[in-house]
Amino acid sequence: MSNGSRPNVLFSTPHCVSVLFNKIIHKSTCRTPFRGVHKLKENHVRKSRKILFRLARCQRTEETQELQHRTRRAHLRARTEIGGTPKREGADGTLVAILRKRFLGPDTKSKGGTYCIAKRLIGLAGDLHPAQLSAAHIADLEDQWRGDNLASSTKSHYAKATRVILRWLTDYHGAPRLAQVVGKYAKAKPRNVTISNQEKEALIRAAKPHLRLLLLLCSDLAIRSGTAARLAPEHYNPATCELTFRTKCQENMTLPVTEEIIELLNQCEPTDPAPFVRQLWYRDRHHGPKPAPRGKNMDALWKQFRDLKESVGITRSIRPHDLRRTAAVKIYRLTGDLRAAQALLGHVDLASTLHYLDHHLTPVKRSDLELIKKQERKSA
DSSP states (O other): OTTOOOOOGGGGSHHHHHHHHHHHHHHHHOOOSOHHHHHHHHHHHHHHHHHHHHHHHTTOOHHHHHHHHHHHHHHHHHHHHHTOSOOSOOOTTSHHHHHHHHHSSTTOOOOSHHHHHHHHHHHHHTTSOGGGOOHHHHHHHHHHHHTTTOOHHHHHHHHHHHHHHHHHHHHHHOOOOOGGGSOOOOOOOOOOOOOOHHHHHHHHHHSOHHHHHHHHHHHHSOOOHHHHHHOOGGGEETTTTEEEEEOTTSOEEEEEOOHHHHHHHTTSOTTOOSOHHHHHHHHHTTTSOOOOOHHHHHHHHHHHHHHHHHHTTOOSOOOHHHHHHHHHHHHHHHHOOHHHHHHHHTOSSHHHHHHHHGGGOOOOOHHHHHHHHHHHHHHO
């Protein structure tokens, strides 16, 4: 051991390991008047400890290893029986062919809840025809995401996607009516944080040009912060002063821009394919390195927003997305029209808009109810 030789195979027995350990401890406790020799003994103990750790790993019995191997295999078997990996091919008329063509095809816009549920349903009952589905299959499908330790909002989203798929299979492929079998889960509560005019003005006034443009796109046009950071000259028409882009749900949207935004967009190079925020950021840092790629770029923008928020004295928790919610609330209060707020936010479903305005809907007045009754009496 001391001369650097490799450990013998005989050291693999527990008795030899204990003897070797006692010898090392005895040598390490010997006093020596020379510091250099003491340091060498410390190195000797450190190297010997590594060897002991290596030998200790070899003390696992074959029975323990075999038990772990069996347990791991049983876990994988259970996962396969539940339906982990979806089938890629199947006969015509089976759930594999039907669901893959409708929800997992190349023309699928987004990989949302229906995409995930379609994959799970294929793995569970892909060889069956839609008419062969039963409530037991839906119960097994629910047990999958119940055991995944998901948030209640995600479970509610999955349940809604399951109902959509089951209703579609019932209407077009003769599946039994099983949508009512799916359980109901609590939805996520809407975030009711809005930004006041004073806070908004303080943020925009203190922000640098690239961050000011991001905040104006979120507050004036109610664009999502991630989409606003990706807008480039290809999305802007200087003749009409309009921005045309695709939303998160892959829907085309065109919005006119305000005077403050036009002033910042004119400072950018129209022939540069880089996003506007990136161009202004690079111009502001012309002596420094070029901004990072998109992933790190977004993280840096959120950090700059937090630093900006603290610099202007805002202590409560606000996000760039709260500017989008604030714009939706303002246009609803101004017009009283939910469709106007829906058009500004670019939502396909009106329920998504109501989720933004859920905490700002005015309560029903008794005078309004009495007015409805009077009109009914007059018409009668």
